[in-house]
Amino acid sequence: MHLCSPVRQRLLESRWSKWFIALALMQVIVTIPILIVTLVKVETSLTMQEPQTDIKEYLRDKVVRVRIENIWFIIYELWKLWLVIDGILQANSLTVIASAAFTCFSGALGIMQIIESVKWDNSIAVNLYLQIAMTSAVWIIAIPTSFVAFMLFKDYGWNLVERIDMYYTVQCFTLMIKIDIFFEVLLLVFYAVCANMNKSLWGAATALAILSLISLFVGRKAIADEKHWMMSLFSLFQGAIIFVNLAVMVVVTDPTDVWYTLSIYACASIVIVIFTLYMAVRCQRNFGRGLQPHVNWSLYRKPSKTSSTTATGDHNQQQQRHGNHHHRNNRPRQQHNSNDHSISMPPPAPPPHHNDHNNNYNPLRQNLLDNNNSNNNNGNNEDDPPISSTTSSTQVPPSIFTEYYRLNDQSKR
Template sequence: MATLQCVLIIVLQTVICSQNTLQADLLPHSGSDNALITDSIQTSIPEQAADRLGRIKWENIAFIGFQVWFLGMAFDATVYQNTAEILALAILNVICAILGALEVVDGNKWLNLLKNTGYSTMPLSVAEKIEIALSVMIMLFAVILAYLSYEMSRQFGWNIYKKIGADVQIQKMYRMFQFFVLSLKIDVFTGFLVSLFSVCYLIHVAIKQGLMWESVIELIVTVLILPMLYFARTAGSVESKVRMIIFLIFQVLEFVHYCLILTETFQPSNNWYTWIVLIFIGLAFNVITSVLAFMCMRNFGKGLKPYVQRGSTKQKQDVEMNKSKVQQDWQIDDD
């Protein structure tokens, strides 16, 4: 179902993106770098619409990226039986459906405004119809995948109980580690996407104004985000406090990085709310990931390590644990 959703939504979003681009090409562009923060008296509606449709194009691309990330997360959650991850995917899919509905509202707003001008609105009209179909489709998939996620989480819960046993303390630490891993994976999308878009914008500005120190920091953080997220996952697996502290220091640097982006974003009357919300989501998960990393680090050395391995290490650990269980099951008491 996740694969089917990914394919269908990517196709529809690609068509919507192309139609929005065609509509933007039919409209006059303002001489200002940002028509949306210019006084509406000085800037005409077609110029504002051209600027907004140019931004919507990037939102469509982000939507496509989200679907690819969502598919990878669905497979990962299923293979590694991460209950927190599978339930979070169901919630994210509902949020995705809401964003799809907002996309329809935003498109309809500019369509109505442009109808009062002499410019053709055919591409935007086509995009609006596809956006409605997209919104309905996402909601349908959200309901189906929510049910499947609930059923899978019940099975995962039983499998984890059989794997870990009845030790409540170990179960609590294991759930905490699952939430930490989930937060890292969400950071792959929110943190990296926000940083990548920000760097693209800064490159555009740097071409005109020159390179600034803020640009250097944001570029360094963007390059390091994905390697550091993997670094944090391995730090949790091997229970290395030194590695986890290094990751927490990087999180502080990433927090500064988000603050710099916010100062650049908060301009007078900036109406690109989607981008602002995305920055705040990235900032929130930066804090959440840091807190979870610290809490997981406190659990190092308390018996969780055998249950959080992956790859070849996990296979060897499972073989050893199964052998131990078999020996215990067939032990004969001579008395």
């Protein structure tokens, strides 16, 4: 319960965050059922070819392609939904912009599926119509998603700059690691599924997927601990991922029957890995320059007190900025209410002495009353604190001074 309340508050913090999540859910609701229906129709209506030992012949089978494409499209949509939620929870404008860009990538994947269906002579016409409808819906959703992402960027942009200042490269690197979860780890699993008929290739792709997942943790830990050898190891493995993608495009792809979905996955992975390497080098150059306290991270322990304090301070500053205007508007009403409930002491009775001693305290009483009236007149200025905002214990009533002068006069007599 304690965890769900802050998460829900952050997800529903503003109307733009609500719209952004709603559009992401709408895309998932539209795409996943269509992908499942397409997969079921192909599996029930058509039969696969005889098992092949050659990977090119195996992947040339259209039923195999449709099966792999649809399953991986579903996984991609779920991963993108997670990226949207993470961007909202972290109030990270970079993640928000990236998730909006991947909405357009979903539309590109839909276009690739349409091309594959058009090339397929035995393609089911219903599936082609469903794919066209799905792709059109994705591109329609991409338009408001881009606008809402821009509005969230304006809301989160100041928090981003205020929080990380000169270390914005760390935020970019962290975002690239989240993107690499799909375009490295899951893509290598995708390659392993494609090579399931060849045990050696399947084993190599599976091992690379596990090593890729470990390397992402190593890269994140290298940034937190400022370890050059860990970052160098991470960069070396990123170069290996580029080589694997190039090898898949050269060895697996059949020039006479290009599998466009596989090609677009591999090309996107190469571009993302290159950008990850670039951000890793930039972060490594900042080692030893005060970077470590701002990016302390561990998989097995709680965040550092410095990081949590910084995040709490940023959240409090954001709430203060949002509530500042509301506070100024409500201040006159608060002053009025506090004046209504303030307790004013009655004027003191004259002391039981001759009237000559009244001269000792009457000027003081008159000065206190004049000061009280002047403070009440200045209370309309919202920049000055109202006199009624202080407690009665801090306001010295005139009777105390009166009693003091009376007793003092008695002692002199």
